[in-house]
Amino acid sequence: MTTKLSTANEFIARHIGPRQADEQAMLATLGFESLDALSASVIPESIKGTSVLNLPAGQSEADALASIKAIAAKNQLCKTYIGQGYYNCHTPSPILRNLLENPAWYTAYTPYQPEISQGRLEALLNFQTLISDLSGLPIANASLLDEATAAAEAMTFCKRLSKNKSSNAFFASRHCHPQTLDVLRTRAEPLGIDVVVGDERGLTDLSPFFGALLQYPASNGDVFDYRELVERFHAANALVAVAADLLALTLLTPPGEFGADVAIGSAQRFGVPLGFGGPHAAYFATRDAFKRDMPGRLVGVSVDRHGKPALRLAMQTREQHIRREKATSNICTAQVLLANIASMYAVYHGPHGLTQIAQRIHQLTAILAKGLTALGLNVEQSEFFDTLTLHTASKTQTLHANAHAKHINLRVVDDERVGVSLDETCGPSDVTALWALLAADGQALPDFDALAHTVSGTLPAALLRQSPILSHPVFNRYHSETELMRYLRRLADKDLALDRTMIPLGSCTMKLNAASEMIPITWAEFGSLHPFAPVEQSQGYQQLTHELEAMLCAATGYDAISLQPNAGSQGEYAGLLAIRAYHQSRGEERRDICLIPSSAHGTNPATANMAGMRVVVTACDARGNVDIEDLRAKAIEHSEHLAALMITYPSTHGVFEEGIREICGIIHDHGGQVYIDGANMNAMVGLCAPGKFGGDVSHLNLHKTFCIPHGGGGPGVGPIGVKSHLTPFLPGHASLPRKQGAVCAAPFGSASILPITWMYIRMMGGEGLKRASQMAILNANYIARRLEEHFPVLYSGSNGLVAHECILDLRPLKDSSGISVDDVAKRLIDFGFHAPTMSFPVAGTLMIEPTESESKQELDRFCDAMIRIREEIRAVENGALDKDDNPLKNAPHTAAEMVGEWTHPYSREQAVYPVESLIESKYWPPVGRVDNVFGDRNLVCACPSIENYQEA
Known part of the structure; x- marks a missing residue:
C-alpha cells in the first residue's frame, strides 16, 4: 500500500472568505455558473488576455515562513553607531505585544468615523x-x-x-x-x-x-x-x-x-525599530x-x-479634495500605528523615564568623548548630545574595515571623518568596545568607571531645558505593565477594527492581514538593520526586495518597480516625476499639461501640482466613465504640451471602463504618458495588467491590494511600476546606483513591512491571486444584487455588473424622508458595522467594497443590516417613525443612554438591538454622534487641561 503525501497550500482558502458552497450560491444569485464566467463578463473585451501573472504555485504558511526565515538570516546583525536620524531602541514588550502585534490596533481604519475610533484617536x-x-x-x-x-x-x-x-x-x-x-x-x-x-x-x-x-x-x-x-x-x-x-x-x-x-x-527612537528605514512616524x-x-x-x-x-x-476634509490642483500637499497617509507606538512609549516611560534615558545616553557619549580624547583622537564637538564626529584623516578606510571585521558600523561622513552615535541600547561595554576599536595598537584603554565619576554633561548651559514636559496625567500614571496593558485594552475596546467586523469601505480595501504575513516584521533580522548599513550586511533585504519587485512586475505587466515611495501619495508623486524627467530627457520640457478626469481622487490633481504640472480636467459621462470625446478634444487642444493622463482603473466609480485601451491610445498619439492609479489593482491581479493595456506607470497601494495593514491610518507603501523607457527615471538615492531624485529618506522606504506583501504573494501564488481578484468581484456584485431593490446602484458596466465595489445612491431618500447618508452611516454603528465610504466620489452616496476576505455570512449580515435600515427609513417616509426623532437621526446609541431617562418615541430595544443577533454580541460606541462643526470652531488639538481631565 502506498500513500501519496501532499503539501497542499491551505492558505488560499484561509485568505478567501466564502466557502465553495457559498461561492456557488452567490454565483447562482448573479446568474453565473463559474467565477471564470463572471469575470469574463466583467472584464472588457479590449483588455482580456493582458494578464501576465507568471508566478509559481503558492506555498503553505509553514513553508513560506521557512523560506522568509532563510532570507532574513542573510541579514547581518551588527552593532550600529551610524545615527543620521536613525537609532536602535527598545520596543517595550507590553507595547510590542498589546499594540504592534494586536489586530485591534493594526487592522483599524483611518478614524474618519470618530464614534467608533475613540481609542486610536x-x-x-x-x-x-x-x-x-x-x-x-x-x-x-x-x-x-x-x-x-x-x-x-x-x-x-x-x-x-x-x-x-x-x-x-x-x-x-x-x-x-x-x-x-x-x-x-x-x-x-x-x-x-x-x-x-x-x-x-x-x-x-x-x-x-x-x-x-x-x-x-x-x-x-x-x-x-x-x-x-x-x-x-x-x-x-x-x-x-x-x-x-x-x-x-x-x-x-x-x-x-x-x-x-x-x-x-x-x-522613531521612541520605541520603533530601525526596520531598514521604516515605517517611522515623523512629526x-x-x-x-x-x-x-x-x-x-x-x-x-x-x-x-x-x-x-x-x-x-x-x-x-483633506485639502486636496477641496483645492485639488491648487492644493499644496497631497498627503493622504499618516504613520498612525508607529505614532501610537511612540505615544505609548512616552506614556509608559513618563517624563522622568524619558529624561532619564536621554541623560544616560548623553552621559555615555560624554564618557566616550573624554576617553577618545585621552587616546589622542580628534573629537570635533565640544558641545553635543549623543553624536560625535572624529577627524581620522588617512586612517578612515582602515577604521571602517576594522569595525566591520568586529561587526561594528560607524557612520561614513567623508574620506577623513567617521561618526559615532549612541542610543538607548548602548551601555558601558559598547563604549569600551569603541575605545578598543579606535585606539592605536597596544594603547591602554581609559578606565570607564573612573571617567563615569568625573565626566559631566556637555550641553550648552544657555540651552538647557527649563520648561516642564508631559505634565498631563496620561503620561504620569501607566508606568507599570499591568496599568499599560489595561490602558491599551480599554482604548482598543472603544474601537471597531477588522478583528470585530467587516469594514466595507469602497476605495480603501480593508482585506485580511493574515497572521503569517505579519509574523516576520517583528524579527530582529528585519527590524534591527540601519537603512545606511553596508550593503553586504543587508543581503537578505536585497534578496527580498529583488524578489518582491519581480512579483509585482508579474502582477502588473510593468518592466521595473521602485519600492521607495512610502505611501500612495508618494507613489503618485514619484510616477509623475518619472514622466516629467522622461519628457525632459527628450528635450520636451514644454510638456507640462496633465489631464485628469473630474471623478479622480483628490490626491491626483494635488500631486500633479506638486510635480510642476498644469491640470486640465476632463469630463465624465452619466455612467461615471471618462467622456472619451471630451478627452480626445482636450488631448488635441493641448497636444504640444501634453505630459500625462492620470486615470484610476477600474474607475473611481467601481466600473471597468470599456474604452481604456482607446483612452491610452489617444494620450500616446499626442505624445503623452499614461499614469494609471493602482488604487483598485485588487480587481485586476491575474485578470488584466495595466502595463500591458496601455499604462506607462502605476503606483500600487500595498496597504490595499497586497495586504499591508492600515494601522488606523498608516503605514502605507506606494511603489511604482514603469515600462522600460521610464526605468532610468525611477526614484534615486545616495545609496542606490542612481544617486539623485529621492522621494523619501530611506532607499527602500518602509522596508520592514515589505515582508508582509512578500508573504502574501508567495502563499497565494499566481492561481490564488487571480482567485482573490475574482472573489472580490463576486462579493461586490453579490452585495449590489442583494441591495439594488432597496438602494439604487449608481454605476455599473454595460453588462449591469460592477467591479470590486459598488456605489449606493441615497440621495432620493434625503428628499423622501430627510434621512442623510450620514444618518445611515451612524445607524450602521448600532448594528456593529463600520460605515462604507461616504459621499465619495459622489455626494450623498455610500461606496461599498467587501473584499475577497469576507465570508458570505458576513456579507449577508451587512446586507441584512442595510435592508433593516431601509425599512426604518420607510417607516419615516410613511410616518410610523418621527421625522426628527428616530433611530437614524439619533444614531449611534450609547450604553449610557440606555440607563438614563428615555424620551424617544421608539423603544430602547429598537435603538440598540435592531436585529436579534446583537443580543449575543454587541459593540457599544463610547460616544454619541460627534459635533464636527463645534470641533472645528473650538479647535483643541492636545490632551485637555488637567482641570478638564479631573472634571471628566
Missing part, C-alpha cells in the same frame, strides 16, 4: 501632546511619513506663509541630515524653489530667503545656539523650520521657545496662527450630541 491625541510639549509649539499633527518628507512639507509651508513673497530661495543648513537635503532638492525642483545649502554660521545676507531649515542637534553632533539666527531670519521676513531630535528635547530648550515657526523630525508642529495651513491630519476635541467630550479628526 486618544492615542493620537497623546502623540500630538507629546510633540507639542517637547517641541514647545502649541499645534502638532498626528504624524507624517518620515523626517525628510516632513522637512519638504515644512519648506512648502514656509513658502506659502512667508512674508517674503518675491523669494524662491530656501536656505537649508549643511548640518541637516544628508537624506533630508536630497528629498528637499527633489521636492523643490518642480516648484521652482532654489534650495541653498550652506553653513548658517557664516550667513550675512538673509534677505534672499523665504524660509530656512536648521538641524538641532546638528547631524554631525554639534549643538548650536540658534536664537540670534532665528531673530535675524524673522527680521528678513523668513520663516524658520527646525528639524529636532525628540529625545534631545527632553534636555534642550525646545525650538518653539527660541522662536522657530515649525518643528519637524522623527519619533510636524507649528504656531497656533498657522494651524489651518498645516499638512496632514489633526486630532481635535469636540463634543457628542449629549455634550460629552469626544475626539475627531479636525478639519478632516
